Amino acid sequence: MVAEPNNWGRFGAEDQRGTLNLLTPRTVLAALGSARRGEVLSLSMPIRGATSSPAPTTVPHLRGRPLPQHFMSVDGADYEAGTRAIGAGLRMADDAIIVTHHGTTTHMDALCHMWAGDSLYNGHPAARVRSYGATRCGIEHVGGIVARGVLFDVPRHLGLPHLPAGFRIDGELLAEIARVGPGDVAVVRTGWPAVWERSREEYWSGQPGLSADGGRWLARHDVAMVACDNAAIGGLNADQLADEGLDDDLHLILLWRHGVHLAEMLWLEDLSEAGVSDFLFIAAPLRIEGGTGSPITPLAVL
Template sequence: MSTGNWQRWGLEDQRGAANLLTPEVVLSAVGSIRAGKVLSLAMPIRGATSNGGARRVPHLPGRPLPQHFMAVDGGDYATGARKVKDVMAIADDALVLSPHGTTTHIDALAHVWRDDRLYNDHPAERVRSYGATRCGIDKLGAIVTRGLFLDVAGYLGADYVDPATAIDERVLQGCAAAAGVEPRPGDVVLVRTGWPKVFADSPARYQGAQPGIDYSAGRWLVDHDVVAIGCDNAAVGAIGSDGGFAGPVEEDIHLLTLWERGVHLIEMLWLEELAAAAQPEFLFVAAPLPIEGGTASPLNPLAVL
């Protein structure tokens, strides 16, 4: 495979395509705001131990679901809300969360590697139980740039894209042309499949094969020097019926983006309100948690329309 962006920003680079987020790119992106309306693109995080909320939010099987502990009535980890000066009380809570496959998140460049090398030829042995000392999510920083919305489900005239339908370069190009937009360096491109809507009717079907972009579509986007690619499925790329990535390893979307180009992936987005707004260009804002050595971070991305 190619190592397309390795050493492009120096031997020690750990941010990848995020280096394209120059002040000029940010200032230009502000011009994408039309109405000043702000939309969250995140799934809710549910998971109180006293109910089954976490199971009702789209997620992949086999992942530890979010656990939200509350210190109010003694039902979780404390005896109750703390009294303050006899006239008020304070409730505390604790959250245990595995972002991959359970909620809206952004992948770090340390999330995937090949031949014992991370992005930019950093050694994969630096990713261990103590965290990733190379290419962790704490190296990314905030993303403020132009967002492009490619509503593939809407373009195809479907409530959601069928997993058998390939979202290839031709489809993305047609969708972009219909919306009157073209990716440019520094953009974040969000692709809507509509797949989260399937979960409400059939969690089992949601957790099987999923639609997503194929290798040709991924190449088209990274060749435009985008900073990140987001999707409302669980892996950005298509997922096979066995739960694994569709296609050969040489065409794996995670390797193409995270490993080869240093392009971050944003997964499990909620894009229904953005689709209803019908505005394909906007200001995109997202700040991952500075989790030292993390392979991902929960994320609440914002579209400023």
């Protein structure tokens, strides 16, 4: 058992969903009222290109990570028998996507993504995470997320286009920007993805993000999920690593101790321009059994 305040046992000894349990039917229905205009914004990065094209490298990602790849067949060869039966003029285009997520595209972390010692979140044995998948706390337990989203637009609050690479967002600053409550999705903008267009090297020089204090503040406010436009929720140094020790690691604070799912690498520039403070947040991961995470396309309904 972890000594620091946590949610282990709070939702039952067998729980594998963490604070997503706060999304009760009543909470979900109340969240629908956050949509006022009926405008829908996608909060995801694109998946581009194929191995024969430089297109995948035009999307923000951590250096050295395998990139999502999109391939397409346009000759209909796999359907030759069908084309003969239906008509010689029929052709098909089929898609194939090689999907990776951590550090390379908009995605959600499962509760089995990170842990310390011999236990996953809620005391589930870490030995259940194997090369063939995790039999505890996998991404398939998430289901669909419909909640009130609360935007913490930190650079706009500070009058900046984006936060500096070394900036860490603490609880006091979060409290200045917005109020968040049980079952809300905290959406934190750093503005860092926009740096990619200016300089790849600057993007890789580090990343701003939440501090440990900021993560604990959100956990105390019982958020259902934390979503950010950076690559790791917390900040990164020039080696693309966190500087915090294990006690202050954001993934351990949120995922492991409190069962708060994380979504990373969102595109929040359009949402920032929309000038809203709260909205209806919708997202669902792929139902990958035993997966440590999944690409997602979060939606903001304004």
